[in-house]
Structures are given as structure tokens and as C-alpha cells.
Amino acid sequence: MTWSNDEIAKLVEPDRVHRKAYVDPDIFDLEMERIFETLWVYIGHESQVKNPGDYYLAQVGRQPMIMTRDANGEIHVLYNRCPHRGAKLCTAHSGNARRGLRCSYHAWMFHLDGKLNNMPAMQGYDGTNFDINDPQFHMKKPPRVDNYRGFWFASLAEEGQSLEDHLAGSKLAFDQLVDRAPGKEIEVVGDCFRMVQQSNWKIFLENQLDSSHPGVTHESTGHAALTVESDIKKHGEEPPMAYGFLSDFKRIGFDGWTKFGTVGYPNGHATLEGYMGLRPTDPDTNEYVKRMYEAYGEEKAEEILAVDLHHVLVYPCLSIQPPLQQLRTIRPLGPNKTMTEIWHFRLKGANEAIYQRALGYYYLVNSPSTMVNADDLFNWWKCQQGLESDGGDWVSLHRDYGRDYQEDGVWHSAPDSMSELPLRHMMQAWKTYMTANGKGA
């Protein structure tokens, strides 16, 4: 069906959302046009293309993109499409093309900034309208490309908010990711895990800051980890710290999640405070803090480490956990299909134990093979199945509705609650974007 803006607006009420927002193919197409192909969408971190000639594939809405680094060290974002007869230029997710990109169909060759360099039998174009310097024969660039602290984004809208204005309060996620490195730089480690979820992209985003689910969904994982921990202790040993990432799900319990506040920033971004602030006083952490003091001075280092933040959603495309150097991208593939890419980073200048902590969280909590993720995936799939049925029209977002409060344009959850504020907040942003006409919102 064709959706009018009035009809779209009716899908989102202050405390509930109509199921069609999650299942309708035409709504999905409009989301791609008005949200993912309009707003700033994450491409990748600069360390994914560390060396001249490196390239990495990304996606903005339905558009295939490629990030490259040229011989001068400049980063470029280009459509992954050959201007000759339209073939995708690169199909491997990443690689090095130091001598430029070469199309596998008829061997048109491109510089790493997308300009056409050469092709076989060029004399065949003599006397035609072809001109090697004409941009129509170069790889196309998205209208706007920018980075914030080494994290690159593209927007397919010619005009609109700058990247920094769009990121607003969510900039804190990138500041924390980078500032926590004593060497003041971070880099990705290895490649990412890619996972295709059989559910709508909004179900993933909504789950990330949903503090009423871990004590239920992950209770069995927490219970098993606690049992293993106590067995290890019975043998007079200390369990590895990373086990705590799992046993916490049981230790915190259901009601314990009321102590973690949530915040809604302009443009749909949201955060979960607290949880793993990670300021334990074990020797590894003490060594890390010492290195931070040396790098920044005590006052500035304490300011960085005191930020009480566990999880940030950068609307509509990222889920970031800065204290554990984790970042997940959201690439919607269809109304009931979403790909996430799961990355982790190394803090330059930090001791190895701090990296092992990030790796432990990556493997034990965020990877596709954990019990944590498996239980989440199963719930998201079940939500999608239920929403596609005629068993009811509405999704409830009522928990603590009416008790959120606003200060200076930023929304805060009620104290001691497991408020569904982030879900309501994102859906209100969704309504605003979906009822604007895209490209420049």
C-alpha cells in the first residue's frame, strides 16, 4: 500500500507502536529512503583501511559502498559500482588494491579516490562522447562523507545537519572509545563477526537498552556461570574475570536492573548508564589506571574514567559499549532480516589484560556463538513471528510511561525503574523521520 504521512504517524502512539511498523514491506522501503538513505550512517573505523590501497565494503540503506585509503593516506567513500556497465567493483569484504581498483568484467581501472585511470583498448572511445575526465565515468561519491574521531559516516542527503550535530549526545560513545586509550588511539582487531537476524532492525535496537530482559532471558546463562565460578573457587582458585560478564546476569537479578538509568538524546540516540563501569582495583586495572594518569595527568584521566556509561545507541545504525571497546553496526536487509557486524577494538598503550577483557566480552556476550546472543536471537525471531500474525495489533511500551523527565532537551528515565524510555524515544524519532520527506531531514 502507499502510506500517507498521516497514516504513518498513526502507527506510533506515546506508549505503543502498531505491528505494521515492523512487518510491512512498504514501510521498510520508506525506512530505507527516509532514515537509512537520509541520516548519517556508519561506514567504518579508519583502522579498517589502515594501509594505502586498503578497502572495506559497507552499506548505506540499500546502497553498496566501499571505503578506501589512497596513497596519500586520504580516506574515501564511494559507491561500489562500475560506471561502465554497472558491475559491483569489489565483492570481497576487504582487501588491498595498492595499484587501484580493477573491474573484473572489462578491466576499467580506477584510482582509490574513484577517478577512472585507464582501460584496455581505449582508442575505441575516440570520437565518442566518452571523456576519461568526466565524473560520470568515475565511481560516484555519496553527497556527504565525514568522520568523528576516526569513525567514518556517509549521508545520502545533499543537505541536512552536520555529522556532529546529528550525533549530538551520542558523541560521548566515540569520545569514550578513544579517550580510554592511554595511547589516545584505538584500532579494530581482526575482522568482525557477521550475523543475520531473522527479525526487524528495530527489534535489535530496542533490545539493547531493555533492562527488563537480562534478568529473564539470560538468567539461565548467569546461573550456569555462577555454578562454574563456585566450582573453581572450591578448588582454591580465582575464576577468570570475564566469567563475571555471564554470572552478573544471575547476580544482578531481575530487580537489580532498576539501578541503571536510561537517557534519550535529540535525534533518537539513547544510552544505558552504569552496569559495568569497570573500575575494579585488581592489579591489571591499577596498571591501566597508572598508564592513563601518565598519558593524561590524574585529573583528566579520572574525568575520562568516571563517565558512567555502559551502552550507547547511535540512531539508527550503531550499538556501542565503550567501557568494553565493543561496536555493532546495523544493516537492515528486509522487514524481517537484519545483518549486524560485531567489532571490538584494542586501546593503544593499554596493558594486554585490558585487551583480553574486551576479547572476553566479545566472545562470551556479543559473538554469534554465545548462550547470551543465542537466547536474544531466539526472542527476536519469536517477536517477529508474533508480529507477523493476526494475534494483536499493538506492541506495548507502557513500562514507566509518564514518569520520564526532561532536562535541557534530554530525557531521563524515572529513578529506580526499568523504564521503556529508550524504546518510546526511538519510536518518536522514527515518527519524525518517517513523516518528513527524507533527503535532508
Ligand code: FES
Ligand atoms: S562493467 Fe566494469 S569494466 Fe565493464
Ligand SMILES: [Fe+2]
Ligand atoms: Fe540480551
